[in-house]
Amino acid sequence: MTKQQSHQEWLADLxxxxxxKQEALMNRIAAKLNRPRVLKKPEQPFRGAPEFWNEFSWSPQERIQHFTSNMEAAGGYVVHVAGMDQVKQFITTKAGDMSASRILRQNQKELSELNLEGALPQINISVWNDNPETDWRSTAAEADFGLVVADHAAAYTGSMVVMSSPDKGRSVSLLPTVLIVIIPIERLKTRLGEILVNFDEVGRESLPAGIHFISGPSRSADIENDLTIGVHGPGIVYALLVDQFE
Incomplete structure (x- = not known):
């Protein structure tokens, strides 16, 4: 910027x-593609999902099959159990098999009723946000297992949705080495759109601070496409489909 130029003139010049430069770049791209540039905004006569997709739905058994297939394709594990007693048995067995020493769970009634403290007295089990003086992010980062309950799940994408609240910290699903997600079977839908519409209905002001879509373990790749598991989140994810949640 010269002394004669004002700040606004300098910005306008830049x-x-x-x-x-943008025009030159787009012209070179169009020339290499051997076609004229598109200079008008394309018409979009349709908005949102087509009607046939909104009506598309799988049976309960098909949802379980497709969710399992899609989750496992992404590197996760799916276990279908009858009730919470089997959930408790799975967690206690897995904790023993993997020599877990720390478990962090959400502060929810259904998880309290599992009484993991009684079943695993040798393991340090923490309950999210039950002590305001605790550094909960550090606690989550040091946990071997994170235990959460899914608010929703979509079979078509193999995704689980976990929403945050004061009793349901985001770190519980993001930081532990192993994540165990309990999914009540009635919360398993066919399409992601069936879940997203709920967020529209409650309105932006009522949405939680965090809505997390989990589709298997954390996966990262560098510029050479070398895949690494568990760098930015749990490296092992178990989804427990539960027929009788309560």
Whole structure:
């Protein structure tokens, strides 16, 4: 910027130069594709999902089959159990098999009723946000297991949805080494759209601070596409489909 230029003139000059470079780039791309540039905004006569997709639905058994297939394809594990007694048995067995020493769970009635403290007295079991003086993010990062209950799940994408609240910390599903997600079978839907409509209905002001879509363990890849599991989240994810949640 010269002394003769004002700040606004300098910004305008930079914008003009940037637009010229953008035009040149787009022209080169169009030339290489051997077709004219599209300069008009395309018409979009349809908005949202088509009607046939909104009506698409699988049977309960098909939802279980497709959810299992899609979750396992992403590297997760799916176990279908009858009730919470089997959930408790799975957690206690897995904790023993994996030599877990710390478990962090959400502060929910159904998880309290599992009485994991009585079944696993040798393991340090923490309950999210039950002590305001605890550094909960550090606790989550040090946990071997994170235990949460899914608010929703979609069979078509193999996704689980976990929403945050004061009793349901985001860190419980994001930081432990192993994540165990309990999914009441009635919360398993066919399409993701069946879940997203609920968020529209409650309105932006009523949405929680965090809505997390989990589709298997954390997966990261560098610029050479070398895949690494568990860098930015749990490296092992178990989804427990429960017929009788209460």
């Amino acid at each position: 914008e003009s130069q940037s637009k010229k």
